[in-house]
Amino acid sequence: MAVPVIIMGAMGRMGSMLVRAVRENPAFTLAGVVDREEKLEEAKTLGCPASSQVQQVLASVPGATIIDFTSPASSLHTAHAAVAAGARHIIGTTGLTKEERATLEVLAQKTPIFWSPNMSLGINALLKVLPELVRLLGPDYDMELMEIHHNRKKDAPSGTALHLAECVAEARDWPLAETACYHREGIIGERPKREIGIQTLRGGDVVGVHTLYFMGPGERVEVTHQAHSRENFVGGALRAALWLQQQPAGKLYSMQDVLQ
Known part of the structure; x- marks a missing residue:
């Protein structure tokens, strides 16, 4: 069964590459996208639920896996939403502080969360x-x-x-x-x-x-x-998304866990 995926920042540079890769990979299905209000008209052309609020998309796609290359504040907000919805969360966001990483570690006790500042x-x-x-x-x-x-x-x-x-x-x-x-x-x-x-x-x-x-x-x-391109980050994120399907909550996972 294909893994339903929600892409954060779907109209951005990384987001648009993730959208294309998910659509081309039969292991996944594009179940929803999230982006800013000014980009929603474009996002709605993707043929799946689209909103500026991740909670709204999660409500229509139970059991989805979120892939998130946005900003520290956005990723922390999304992680809280993932816990509330029981969703899995793949994070490739950089620039997180030690305090923000500590918050993710706490949230990862409640739902499977994966974070790597580089998916390569x-x-x-x-x-x-x-x-x-x-x-x-x-x-x-x-x-x-x-x-x-x-x-x-x-x-x-x-x-x-x-x-x-x-x-x-x-x-x-x-x-x-x-x-x-x-x-x-x-x-x-x-x-x-x-x-x-x-x-x-x-x-x-x-x-x-x-x-x-x-x-x-x-x-x-x-x-x-x-x-040489962001495609290696996309490939790493999709590999992590498949791997995370078999993992329980309990720790903040990283690419090192995938490689092992």
């Missing part, structure tokens, strides 16, 4: 292998990270950059909040050993580039992931 299988494979690379290189290697995204991205650094930085910081047993450096200017002195530089570039239509640098005595190791 490549990025999530990197998150698996990076701790071993940090261990093998040892403490003599300084760690830095640079990310590049398009000029319309609203959060900085990207959620993926922060996730990668948290990964390597934990591998060194460092709290990222105490060791991250987001800005350097002026006479700042020598670089501390206990530091991870995280730099942000914005411009053009770059989908996403993340590079980790490990700089040690006489050599440098660079690990780069380049997203």
Whole structure:
């Protein structure tokens, strides 16, 4: 039986790609869409329930799975609605604070919720292998990270950059909040050993580039992931949506759970 899916922000860049992918995949059916009032006339041409309020769409599509690449505030609101309706919720939103993530963890005790700031299988494979690379290189290697995204991205650094930085910081047993450096200017002195530089570039239509640098005595190791299109995020979200159908409530799931 096809999984009924509700797409948040269906007329946006990610939303429209998700709509097309869901329609083309026989494992899913487009059961409803949500977008802003000014886009509803266009959304209604998709031939399924459309509203600016996710609660209204959920009421007409019981048991649906929501796929959500919107904003932190919108995703938290939708998560509450998913709990009330007993719906599953796939979240690819970036820029969530620790408090917002903690709220999702509480809500995930009541209904199956999946959150990943990057749905790419490549990025999530990197998150698996990076701790071993940090261990093998040892403490003599300084760690830095640079990310590049398009000029319309609203959060900085990207959620993926922060996730990668948290990964390597934990591998060194460092709290990222105490060791991250987001800005350097002026006479700042020598670089501390206990530091991870995280730099942000914005411009053009770059989908996403993340590079980790490990700089040690006489050599440098660079690990780069380049997203060439948003299709890999769409594919990851649909894979997660299928996987979540078999999972109970009880924890905030991530792509690491899917890969395992």
